[in-house]
Amino acid sequence: MSSVPRSTASSSPPAAAEASIQVRDLNYFFGRGDLRKQVLYTISLDLYPGQIVIMTGPSGSGKTTLLTLIGALRSAQEGSLRVLGQELVGLGNRQLVEIRRNIGFIFQAHNLFESLTAAQNVEMAVELTGNFRGKRKQAVDILGQVGLAERADYKPAQLSGGQKQRVAIARALVNQPQLILADEPTAALDKQSGRDVVTLMQHLAQERGCTILMVTHDNRILDVADRIINLVDGRLESDESPQQFVDSHTPKALDQKMFLM
Secondary structure: OOOOOOOOHHHOOOOOOOOOEEEEEEEEEEOOHHHOEEEEEEEEEEEOOOOEEEEEOOOOOOHHHHHHHHOOOOOOOEEEEEEOOEEOOOOOHHHHHHHHOOEEEEOOOOOOOOOOOHHHHHHHHHHOOOOOOOHHHHHHHHHHHOOOHHHOOOOHHHOOHHHHHHHHHHHHHOOOOOEEEEEOOOOOOOHHHHHHHHHHHHHHHHHHOOEEEEEOOOHHHHHHOOEEEEEEOOEEEEEEOHHHHHHHOOHHHHHHHHHHO
16 A cells, blocks of 8 residues: 655645644554554654544544554554654653643543532543642533533533533543544534534634544534544555545545455
């Protein structure tokens, strides 16, 4: 397979911007010895401040693995991986924890503390920055932006699945991080709630220069992306604008691809 160019018309960087994420020839393996299996192959990729990038691809293609490597939740093994100006390859666990303080994570599992209210769950993220004053107001404000102002003092057992996910999203966004990594953030949300959440992400990207990398199969939100990268069998297959992606995945385009294979 031919390599995908690092820069295309759909992924042109903002003027004079330094990449928030810079990946070069990244390989990753699970297991050791005879059980060692490669799951990512020579990934090279640049993501810039203010960009929303959607990562798609079949199940098992390595999307979540790449997301967790960029988020310093796994240790990178081969190649180069720079996140927010810091090379992650070779860092120890304590240094990786420091990197994670500047990243907002949204995962499919909401991972809320059942004994705490929605606001208290969000406040915990504020406390991690060392800011204890005004944390209640920050928590309530961001809960209001995801449509949960009236549920601020409810515990998770009193919330629906979609509401729990919105609390988790509020927790990830409350500190206005430089980088947001999201794994299927709208999977548990209805159409309007999902749209509200991605609109909030758009504002963070546009007004705060936040970089957002989102894994999703939700075709309803493809329009918010600046770029869509497609990962197949651990390889970066394409890096396109949303319109290019839609055009290349029409039935006619897919039939042409099959004919050429």
